[in-house]
Amino acid sequence: MKRKIAWTISAIALMVMCCPVIAFAADGAEEYVPNMYASFWALIPPVVAIALALITKEVYSSLFIGIVIGGVFYSNFTFEKTVTHVVQDGFVGVLADSYNMGILIFLVILGTIVCLMNRAGGSAAFGRWAEVHIKTRVGAQIATIILGILIFIDDYFNCLTVGSVMRPVTDRHNVSRAKLSYLIDATAAPVCIIAPISSWAAAVTGFVEGEDGLSIFVRAIPYNFYALLTIVMMFGLVLLKVEYGPMKVHEDNAVKNGDIYTTPDRPYENASKEIVNQKGRVIDLVFPIVVLIICCIIGMIWSGGFFEGDDFITAFSNSDASVGLAVGSFFALIISIVFYLVRRVLNFADCMSCLPEGFKAMVPAILILTMAWTLKAMTDSLGAAEFVANAMQHAAGGLMSLLPAIIFLVGCFLAFATGTSWGTFGILIPIVVAVFQGTNDTMMIISISACMAGAVCGDHCSPISDTTIMASAGAQCNHVNHVSTQLPYAITVAAISFVTYVVAGFVRTAFIALPVGIVLTIGTLLVLRKIYGKEE
Numbered sequence: 001m002k003r004k005i006a007w008t009i010s011a012i013a014l015m016v017m018c019c020p021v022i023a024f025a026a027d028g029a030e031e032y033v034p035n036m037y038a039s040f041w042a043l044i045p046p047v048v049a050i051a052l053a054l055i056t057k058e059v060y061s062s063l064f065i066g067i068v069i070g071g072v073f074y075s076n077f078t079f080e081k082t083v084t085h086v087v088q089d090g091f092v093g094v095l096a097d098s099y100n101m102g103i104l105i106f107l108v109i110l111g112t113i114v115c116l117m118n119r120a121g122g123s124a125a126f127g128r129w130a131e132v133h134i135k136t137r138v139g140a141q142i143a144t145i146i147l148g149i150l151i152f153i154d155d156y157f158n159c160l161t162v163g164s165v166m167r168p169v170t171d172r173h174n175v176s177r178a179k180l181s182y183l184i185d186a187t188a189a190p191v192c193i194i195a196p197i198s199s200w201a202a203a204v205t206g207f208v209e210g211e212d213g214l215s216i217f218v219r220a221i222p223y224n225f226y227a228l229l230t231i232v233m234m235f236g237l238v239l240l241k242v243e244y245g246p247m248k249v250h251e252d253n254a255v256k257n258g259d260i261y262t263t264p265d266r267p268y269e270n271a272s273k274e275i276v277n278q279k280g281r282v283i284d285l286v287f288p289i290v291v292l293i294i295c296c297i298i299g300m301i302w303s304g305g306f307f308e309g310d311d312f313i314t315a316f317s318n319s320d321a322s323v324g325l326a327v328g329s330f331f332a333l334i335i336s337i338v339f340y341l342v343r344r345v346l347n348f349a350d351c352m353s354c355l356p357e358g359f360k361a362m363v364p365a366i367l368i369l370t371m372a373w374t375l376k377a378m379t380d381s382l383g384a385a386e387f388v389a390n391a392m393q394h395a396a397g398g399l400m401s402l403l404p405a406i407i408f409l410v411g412c413f414l415a416f417a418t419g420t421s422w423g424t425f426g427i428l429i430p431i432v433v434a435v436f437q438g439t440n441d442t443m444m445i446i447s448i449s450a451c452m453a454g455a456v457c458g459d460h461c462s463p464i465s466d467t468t469i470m471a472s473a474g475a476q477c478n479h480v481n482h483v484s485t486q487l488p489y490a491i492t493v494a495a496i497s498f499v500t501y502v503v504a505g506f507v508r509t510a511f512i513a514l515p516v517g518i519v520l521t522i523g524t525l526l527v528l529r530k531i532y533g534k535e536e
């Protein structure tokens with residue numbers, strides 16, 4: 001396998017050296033521009049990284065190889081410039097970025113809070129409560145979906161909170177960690193992108209220049225077919241008891257053998273085998289979660305200027321998710337520690353020992369996130385955004401009725417290759433607004449929805465997406481297992497969404513297109529149930 005990978009990389013390098021490349025340089029600018037800037041080659045590094053991750057089942061080396069290829073392309077195959085670009089502009093640059101550092105702080109604090117809840121016995125108490133009130137596998141999975149839908153403020157927050165709360169419940173009912181991570185991932189970005197009060201709504205409204213961004217976001221919700229149909233898909237899978245693809249292997253193994261991991265690599269297997277306080281109560285889990293939600297909401301509106309006179313909606317639209325989540329989680333941690341000390345379920349030394357334990361629990365997610373951000377930095381430096389923008393502007397002239405479906409596909413591919421939804425919004429939404437602004441308002445709304453749906457779809461599928469990484473961390477699931485089992489489900493919904501956007505481009509109303517998509521989703525699940533059989 002290693003020899004095949006080496007030959008593949010060598011072949012790609014040889015092709016690059018033999019093929020003519022495109023050079024773009026700004027008039028009169030002395031800024032360095034690589035020969036491959038804004039060309040097809042800008043997308044090669046993430047594509048190689050994703051392909052290697054799926055083939056080798058090893059994510060760290062795959063991401064690193066993609067990063068190195070990006071550095072080589074940027075430096076025009078010079079050794080010194082490759083090293084400085086990868087290390088200085090890549091790893092050091094992304095870790096020096098204030099937004100990224102805020103997210104990492106949030107991760108570490110959240111890991112610490114989860115550790116506190118476990119050690120105080122809150123998670124175990126919730127598990128005992130759930131044993132009485134949630135008595136079936138279907139009930140455990142439906143509860144996970146509903147909790148994921150309710151926590152719509154932010155996808156990072158959603159992934160880690162739902163995972164920490166529902167793991168004991170789904171483990172008790174032998175729901176595989178792969179299935180849990182799918183349910184978490186599918187209720188993170190897809191739910192946030194249809195919630196007007198969320199960090200994602202704030203991001204989207206910021207990209208719609210010259211229009212009322214929040215109003216457009218709300219009007220686009222019925223046309224966000226991938227997000228809506230993903231929710232239909234989840235309920236359908238659980239209620240109809242349908243499993244297919246690699247997920248069926250994991251679920252069958254969990255049900256028949258009680259093995260919720262399936263693969264030999266199970267990095268979080270011993271995470272729950274720590275000493276906990278047997279006197280813990282459900283309040284020891286519920287209180288920190290509620291405090292965390294309240295503090296994070298306050299932190300986000302504070303970062304958006306709420307306490308400086310802006311109204312709630314405006315403040316949320318202008319919020320900085322990184323700052324808001326970091327500040328909010330910090331205060332939630334302090335309040336939680338005081339709560340446990342007052343309740344006397346933990347002493348001060350126990351609370352402080354949770355700090356390194358929480359950090360250690362998040363190390364896999366932090367490593368993958370850092371490498372994914374670095375790979376994105378390599379892709380950005382090669383002008384991937386400009387390449388896609390140019391391609392979209394050339395395609396926008398014809399096939400007007402099919403444009404939403406085309407935009408959806410472009411958004412899927414771009415988000416999949418770069419691992420970022422928000423970056424995809426930033427590239428495609430301004431192009432759509434420029435094409436349709438003042439000429440066809442309905443098509444502008446449908447096409448903006450297609451941008452958002454495509455970005456969420458690609459983000460949902462991509463192994464290098466931060467949300468996908470967070471879902472793996474939240475479910476404490478092997479990352480490659482999560483990606484490989486989720487892909488068939490996400491691709492099924494993506495195919496149905498593409499057909500639905502074709503319909504929407506012609507009928508131009510969600511009242512016809514959305515029911516068509518729902519019927520196709522349910523019909524597809526019934527056919528798959530007939531082929532693969534009903535889960536026991």
